[in-house]
Amino acid sequence: MNPLTPKKKYIYLMLLPGLVVFIFAVILPLFMSVRYSLYQWSGGSSMEFLGIGNYLTLFSDSQFWHAFRNNLFIVFYSVIGQVGIAFVLASLINSRILKFKKFHRTVIFFPVVLSAVVIGFLWTMIYSRQYGLLNWLLESLNLNFLIKYWLDDPNIVLYSVTAPLVWQYIGLYLVIFLSAMQGIPREIYEVAEIDGATGFKKAIHITMPLLYDTILVAIMLCIAGNMKVFDHIYVMTGGGPGRSSMVMAQYAYNTSFSMFKLGYGSAISMGIFVLSLSLILLSRKVLGGFRNDS
Amino acid sequence: MTVKIFMRKLTALLLNIFVWLFSITCVFPFIWIVYSSLKTNREFSLNIISLPTNPQISNYISLIKDSNMYIAFFNSAYISLISVAIIILIGFITAYTLSRFEFKGRTIIYFLFLSGMLIPRHSLLVPVFIFFRNLGLYNTRYTLFLPYIAFGLPMTIFLMESFIKTVPIEIEESAVIDGCNIFDRLFRIIFPVCKPVISTSLILSFLGTWNEFPFALILIRSTRLKTLPLWLTNFNGQYSTDYTQLMAALVIASLPVIFVYLVFSKRVVQGMTAGAVKG
Numbered sequence: 001m002n003p004l005t006p007k008k009k010y011i012y013l014m015l016l017p018g019l020v021v022f023i024f025a026v027i028l029p030l031f032m033s034v035r036y037s038l039y040q041w042s043g044g045s046s047m048e049f050l051g052i053g054n055y056l057t058l059f060s061d062s063q064f065w066h067a068f069r070n071n072l073f074i075v076f077y078s079v080i081g082q083v084g085i086a087f088v089l090a091s092l093i094n095s096r097i098l099k100f101k102k103f104h105r106t107v108i109f110f111p112v113v114l115s116a117v118v119i120g121f122l123w124t125m126i127y128s129r130q131y132g133l134l135n136w137l138l139e140s141l142n143l144n145f146l147i148k149y150w151l152d153d154p155n156i157v158l159y160s161v162t163a164p165l166v167w168q169y170i171g172l173y174l175v176i177f178l179s180a181m182q183g184i185p186r187e188i189y190e191v192a193e194i195d196g197a198t199g200f201k202k203a204i205h206i207t208m209p210l211l212y213d214t215i216l217v218a219i220m221l222c223i224a225g226n227m228k229v230f231d232h233i234y235v236m237t238g239g240g241p242g243r244s245s246m247v248m249a250q251y252a253y254n255t256s257f258s259m260f261k262l263g264y265g266s267a268i269s270m271g272i273f274v275l276s277l278s279l280i281l282l283s284r285k286v287l288g289g290f291r292n293d294s
Numbered sequence: 295m296t297v298k299i300f301m302r303k304l305t306a307l308l309l310n311i312f313v314w315l316f317s318i319t320c321v322f323p324f325i326w327i328v329y330s331s332l333k334t335n336r337e338f339s340l341n342i343i344s345l346p347t348n349p350q351i352s353n354y355i356s357l358i359k360d361s362n363m364y365i366a367f368f369n370s371a372y373i374s375l376i377s378v379a380i381i382i383l384i385g386f387i388t389a390y391t392l393s394r395f396e397f398k399g400r401t402i403i404y405f406l407f408l409s410g411m412l413i414p415r416h417s418l419l420v421p422v423f424i425f426f427r428n429l430g431l432y433n434t435r436y437t438l439f440l441p442y443i444a445f446g447l448p449m450t451i452f453l454m455e456s457f458i459k460t461v462p463i464e465i466e467e468s469a470v471i472d473g474c475n476i477f478d479r480l481f482r483i484i485f486p487v488c489k490p491v492i493s494t495s496l497i498l499s500f501l502g503t504w505n506e507f508p509f510a511l512i513l514i515r516s517t518r519l520k521t522l523p524l525w526l527t528n529f530n531g532q533y534s535t536d537y538t539q540l541m542a543a544l545v546i547a548s549l550p551v552i553f554v555y556l557v558f559s560k561r562v563v564q565g566m567t568a569g570a571v572k573g
Contacts, residue, residue: 005394005395005396005397006395006476008397010476011391011395011397012397014387014388014390014391015387015388015391015392015403017384017387017388018384018385018387018388018407018447018451019403019406021384021440021443021444021447022406022407022410022444022447022448024440024444025422025440025441025443025444025445026410026413026418026444026445027406028425029418029421029422029424029425029426030413030418030421032421032424032425032428033420033421033424033425036421036424043427089313089316092309092312092313093313097305097306097309097310098309098310098313099310103317104313104314104317105563106559107317107320107321108316108317108320109559109562109563110320110321110324110555111320111324112566113501113551113552113554113555113562114324114505114548114551114552115504115505115507115522115523115547115548115551116505116507116523117505117507117523117526117527118505118523118526118544118547118548121526121540121544122323122324122327122544123323125327125537125540125541126323128537130339131338131339131342131537132342133323133326133342133343136342136343167319167320170320171320172566175563175566175567176567179564179567199305224412224414227414227416228414228415228416230416230508231507231508231523234507234508234511234527235527248416249416249417249419249508252416252417252419252420253419253420253511253512256419256420256423257423257512262420262424265420266420266421266424268420269417269418269419269420269421270417272414272416272417273413273414273417276414276416276417277412277413277414280412280414
């Protein structure tokens, strides 16, 4: 393809640095981890070979599956919240009736650039019982009966930790949708308006079908992004109270670094790897499949 | 007819208000933190929402003077800047090679790097910890470079590869006739052409490394090596009741990314959109 191709050895030399770093920090640890997951090991010199023992434990480990279910819960609400709200906002911002479009876009995207740790602390303060923004707001609106221990009540904590995740990334999906909407020719809307279509109808019957692919990509992105949630939860609850907001990554962390079960921690990591990757690939297969059919 | 026009205007107004309210929820919490950090803890606990009656920067001064936050700030800057420089350099060379030349293993190598965007990162925390500890790479000055570069590369390679494909090969042909070798071609011909995609990659990798937390958490233990996110989580453990002090720390830790966002907001948005959708 390129008549100016240098000698083979130069080509491989140019690829070497990237490959070395990548293999060293990603591929090798993964392979090593498969080995360690076969041992009972707390980091010291004594290692007891268990074979697939750790994996058998993992299969019947209710704590792990509880964490996995929490991950799925967060993924579910994030898909609805992030993709749904972002689509509504994008449709509004894209319409003629909205003023200050650029301002809104810039402002709504702002939380995306902040560190997840900062977001975690920010929301810990929003949720604070005594000094929190949320309870203050409820009080000023005379909704005192809604005031809660947002992060300390096991019954609602999962919703409380999901809200900041949804909130932080709506902006990302908003700009994805907005940039896709720019590709829709104005004339289509104009014709629809002559036929009497309202804003709502335009969104459902024109924007949605034309943005179908983008919406699917956004959903896949959302699934992949929320399977790996860790930082926010580490900061806000650490998986608590009890285990009520435990997610897989937090569970692997606690097992490995608080209880020093590195062998079992490796097995959990493999479990996360397989489950997350399958879900990501499955979502691509299923959603991508829809795309081909339509 | 007038009723109809009135209704339409009313709907438009209500929708505008709705979006305004939403926008406010996106920035107000951070603005709240900024102005509250200018209060004393006492003033804050009396009224959490009011503006500071007598703004004072004692929270910031005590962070700078009495805490070791400046070490964490320096560490974050040092690790982010060097990682980003290496990501761009290696990413550029790799992307160029992958997009320009046909050779054995090209597809495999390309997909290997792409897999980096698909591999669930959080499943690597324990493996990377064990691997690095065994090799004596745990808790050192250069520990975090490796994972940060490795995880920054895929996106950068991807963005640059698709950009370089669009650069016509003819500009290199004439350079070769003029006697340019491969490195001249890379850095004197192609690199300047790639400026837009390079700045996008720069910004994205900077945001990524500056904000990174989990790998720092598992690979760094010494206070003198901690990055800002890690330092913040420890700081909170010690001063969990000192709200306004923590707020000031959050503001300081976020200043660089806010600066980058304000200056390059268009590029940040574009880059994130492209990277996300392609990934």
